[in-house]
Amino acid sequence: MKTAIIILGASGDLAKRKLIPALDRLFARGNIDTTSLIVGSGRTPLSHDEFRGESDCCKPFQEIMFYHQGISGLKTYVDSHGEFERIVIFMALPPKVYGSTAKELHAEGFGDETILVVEKPFGYDFESAVKLNSELTAEFDESQIFRIDHYLAKEAVQNMLVFRFANTIFEPVWNSHYIESIQVNCFEDLGVEGRAQYFDTSGIVRDMVQNHLIQLLALLTMEPPTSLSADSIRHQKRNVLEQLEVVDWCRYQCEEYRSEKGIDPQSNTETFASIELKINNLRWAGVPIHIRAGKYMNRKGTEIGVKFRKLPSILFNQNGDLAENRIIFKIQPAEGIIIDLSSKVPGADQKITGTTMKFCYSDHFGGSEIPEAYTKLLLDAIRADKTLFVSAEESELSWQKFSEVINDKSEPKFHKRGEVPADSCSIEWIDFESYGSICE
Numbered sequence: 001m002k003t004a005i006i007i008l009g010a011s012g013d014l015a016k017r018k019l020i021p022a023l024d025r026l027f028a029r030g031n032i033d034t035t036s037l038i039v040g041s042g043r044t045p046l047s048h049d050e051f052r053g054e055s056d057c058c059k060p061f062q063e064i065m066f067y068h069q070g071i072s073g074l075k076t077y078v079d080s081h082g083e084f085e086r087i088v089i090f091m092a093l094p095p096k097v098y099g100s101t102a103k104e105l106h107a108e109g110f111g112d113e114t115i116l117v118v119e120k121p122f123g124y125d126f127e128s129a130v131k132l133n134s135e136l137t138a139e140f141d142e143s144q145i146f147r148i149d150h151y152l153a154k155e156a157v158q159n160m161l162v163f164r165f166a167n168t169i170f171e172p173v174w175n176s177h178y179i180e181s182i183q184v185n186c187f188e189d190l191g192v193e194g195r196a197q198y199f200d201t202s203g204i205v206r207d208m209v210q211n212h213l214i215q216l217l218a219l220l221t222m223e224p225p226t227s228l229s230a231d232s233i234r235h236q237k238r239n240v241l242e243q244l245e246v247v248d249w250c251r252y253q254c255e256e257y258r259s260e261k262g263i264d265p266q267s268n269t270e271t272f273a274s275i276e277l278k279i280n281n282l283r284w285a286g287v288p289i290h291i292r293a294g295k296y297m298n299r300k301g302t303e304i305g306v307k308f309r310k311l312p313s314i315l316f317n318q319n320g321d322l323a324e325n326r327i328i329f330k331i332q333p334a335e336g337i338i339i340d341l342s343s344k345v346p347g348a349d350q351k352i353t354g355t356t357m358k359f360c361y362s363d364h365f366g367g368s369e370i371p372e373a374y375t376k377l378l379l380d381a382i383r384a385d386k387t388l389f390v391s392a393e394e395s396e397l398s399w400q401k402f403s404e405v406i407n408d409k410s411e412p413k414f415h416k417r418g419e420v421p422a423d424s425c426s427i428e429w430i431d432f433e434s435y436g437s438i439c440e
């Protein structure tokens with residue numbers, strides 16, 4: 001299919017760091033070819049060569065790259081290069097202009113052939129998300145709007161679905177009869193890194209939990225989809241989001257945060273949060289779910305822990321000290337799945353020890369390239385495959401569920417950089433760090 005790809009905000013950071021290199025990779029792999037057209041557009045006046053020179057792309061790819069200043073005349077400019085059956089427009093723009101830009105694009109003549117790709121944040125809260133969605137759908141059909149959540153494109157996240165639904169052994173135990181609790185952990189060692197203005201009005205719940213981590217949870221807990229179609233998967237994610245309830249939360253701030261450049265010295269924005277949730281359906285009733293996310297930690301790591309119920313105090317567990325089984329999904333930086341089991345220590349005694357079974361991407365697929373999230377997402381947008389994109393309903397529902405948490409403006413508790421705050425939402429967290437070296 002002859003495709004044009006337009007990047008609005010082409011001289012911005014996202015375009016330079018992520019989008020153009022991702023398109024260059026797709027070109028190198030043959031997913032886009034010389035019949036395609038790449039148009040960068042922005043407010044800055046740039047020549048085609050200046051635009052091409054802004055990123056380090058291969059020469060033949062540069063030859064299909066062009067620059068057009070502003071949105072006015074953009075459709076005519078694209079048409080002057082031929083007829084395109086699909087036009088993918090990536091809005092690498094501040095979210096506040098998404099609505100007005102969609103209007104301008106529609107007025108320019110972009111119609112049914114258009115796919116509009118937008119980045120998070122999709123709104124600031126429930127009301128603004130509804131407003132944004134209605135502004136976008138006033139100009140383009142919902143089927144043309146692709147909301148990116150780059151966590152969905154992570155290989156280990158997609159593998160959670162395969163793990164759950166392509167293996168017979170997990171589905172029968174994937175419920176409250178066997179699972180005692182679920183924990184989602186997401187630590188970053190960096191702070192706000194030049195995004196002070198954005199982060200201080202956002203906080204970790206808006207930035208990471210309400211979107212990325214809730215999407216992970218939805219994939220982990222949703223009912224089996226009726227097919228692998230985007231609609232079917234999104235339908236099941238939507239259902240589970242609807243049944244989600246926030247039970248409790250604790251907010252923390254790193255001690256260094258208020259003195260960061262660009263941060264309000266009295267800011268109450270949370271840089272770390274721990275949230276307890278439940279899912280009110282037959283499968284998950286009674287299973288506590290905890291999510292915690294934080295910047296300024298001592299490591300970067302996203303993991304999900306599924307704790308199985310303890311055995312009754314009989315047989316090998318007479319003393320009740322046999323560890324429960326666990327499944328740990330290591331999402332990043334090293335991808336893998338670990339299962340904690342009990343096993344006999346060789347010898348005459350009946351001694352039992354904990355042992356792990358592991359599947360590590362590096363061991364099994366060591367030589368193969370794990371595609372970078374934007375490469376995958378752009379290719380899906382070009383192919384109009386919405387599976388890894390978030391629907392309007394999903395985004396609105398997750399804002400709605402977190403309304404109380406994001407409106408909590410009370411002073412957070414403080415913690416030292418690199419230290420996991422002593423958790424007042426007292427639960428026993430899995431020591432995810434102890435799985436650190438596995439799969440690395």
Ligand code: BG6
Binds near residue numbers: 150188207208
């Ligand atoms: C972004 C957040 O969506 O995800 C950032 O805005 C965060 O604050 C980033 O650092 C984390 O992404 P990843 O893929 O590095 O875990």
